[in-house]
Amino acid sequence: MTTTQEALLPGTRRALLHRIAVAQAEGRAPSLVAAVVRDGQTVWHGARTSVDGHGPDESVQYRIGSITKTFTAVLVMRLRDEGLLDLADPLEKHLPGTGVGEATIAELLAHTAGLAAESPAPWWERTPGSLRPELSDVLGEQPLLHPVGRRHHYSNPGYTVLGALVEELRGAPWEEVLRNEVLEPLGLHRTSGQPVPPHAGGWAVHPWADAMLPEPLEDLGRMAPAGQLWSTTGDLARFAVFLARGDDRVLSGESVREMRTPAAPAEAADVLDGVTYGLGMQIQRQGGRLLVGHSGSLPGFLANLTISVEDDVAAVVLANCTSGLLLGAVGADLVRIVAEAEPRIPDPWRPLREVDPAVLDLVGQWYWGTHAFGLRATADGLLSLAPLAGGGRRARFRANGDGTWTGLEGYYAGELLRPVRRADGSLSHLDLGSFVFTRQPYDPEAAVPGGVDPEGWRGIG
Structure with a gap:
């Protein structure tokens, strides 16, 4: 049995009536x-x-x-x-x-x-x-x-x-x-x-x-x-x-x-x-x-x-x-x-109308220090940034038309997301309100503030 999107189920209607009664x-x-x-x-x-x-x-x-x-x-x-x-x-x-x-x-x-x-x-x-x-x-x-x-x-x-x-x-x-x-x-x-x-x-x-x-x-x-x-x-x-x-x-x-x-x-x-x-x-x-x-x-x-x-x-x-x-x-x-x-039925997933290679270059996994984030391009034309695990700062970003993006909510509301490229045009890192996001944790090839120890990652022996 199915119901229209607008109709409430009889049990829901009775629960509502009971509450106001x-x-x-x-x-x-x-x-x-x-x-x-x-x-x-x-x-x-x-x-x-x-x-x-x-x-x-x-x-x-x-x-x-x-x-x-x-x-x-x-x-x-x-x-x-x-x-x-x-x-x-x-x-x-x-x-x-x-x-x-x-x-x-x-x-x-x-x-x-x-x-x-x-x-x-x-x-x-x-x-x-x-x-x-x-x-x-x-x-x-x-x-x-x-x-x-x-x-x-x-x-x-x-x-x-x-x-x-x-x-x-x-x-x-x-x-x-x-x-x-x-x-x-x-x-x-x-x-x-x-x-x-x-x-x-x-x-x-x-x-x-x-x-x-x-x-x-x-x-x-x-x-x-x-x-x-x-x-x-x-x-x-x-x-x-x-x-x-x-x-x-x-x-x-x-x-x-x-x-x-x-x-x-x-x-x-x-x-x-x-x-x-x-x-x-x-x-x-x-x-x-x-x-x-x-x-x-x-x-x-x-x-x-x-x-x-x-x-x-x-x-x-x-x-x-x-x-x-x-x-x-x-x-x-x-x-x-x-x-x-009657939980909200989500809107159907739909693909992007057009695929912009410059946007695809931005998406994927990024690291702020050692915190792993995913950046995703959504069908509404926005970018969505969220931690890959656990809680943390997340936000959507709107394109500004010049290659930069502006945060719409949360900690990054109004902040500028700016892709930084190398001399050859390849993507180096993301600058988000002065925070540097890199493809690898503390990527030594990116402009990480304070620099990266030249000896790299190590254990304790």
């Missing part, structure tokens, strides 16, 4: 809705209990809280890719007079700008945004709690500042820019700043009684870029595909990969959990699996978006309660269930 029952959520994405398609949707008398489907809106920050980060990265700013630019260059102008754009994206976690009282998530009409009202009299660039300290006002930056450089409101540049191109028609029916209501569940209290649904005003959006599992599933693969109408695959790359140190309390932050995305290693995405919460709502790029599986989980559920754990479990029950 346990979460909804034990977390006492009025409703919970979830979706799983694989191979770029939504392959499962599940829901527990009801919204307005019917089971929530992939089109019912929930408030997604801080997942909004990832959308705001996409807008900032678009400005960078268009050359309107550099991530190393201080904020003051583009948005003067904030009082936090020494912080760079990258530091604001990664929550390392030293800003306070919250806006000054009253509690901004539960009060009208009209109480904070100006950026100065959001930042307060003492916006910096830590030295700029020294530590990761999650900051909601920091993303309000980034939203103001987008408005300054685009000359239009943040939500209008978001709709024109991200939501419409990606087909996220059920994502909006204000709720559009059908949508869930936000509830607080009494911690010691099975009773509920409606939460206020406030317009966050200036704080909108940090947490305003409403969305659905259907839209967030499409957004997850974009964050894993990129879309040239919005951001390239290389730019979304940059967003998923750690840009901030882990907080001391998170070191053991392997939790860190990229550019608008949370990053965590759990059970040997690298997970990226973002969580969100506002009074009455919890949200989570979890992606395993390596497994090509993502999960979206939304609930309408203030607390009681750990949706990050639920999302990670949904990804794990699919990844382990």
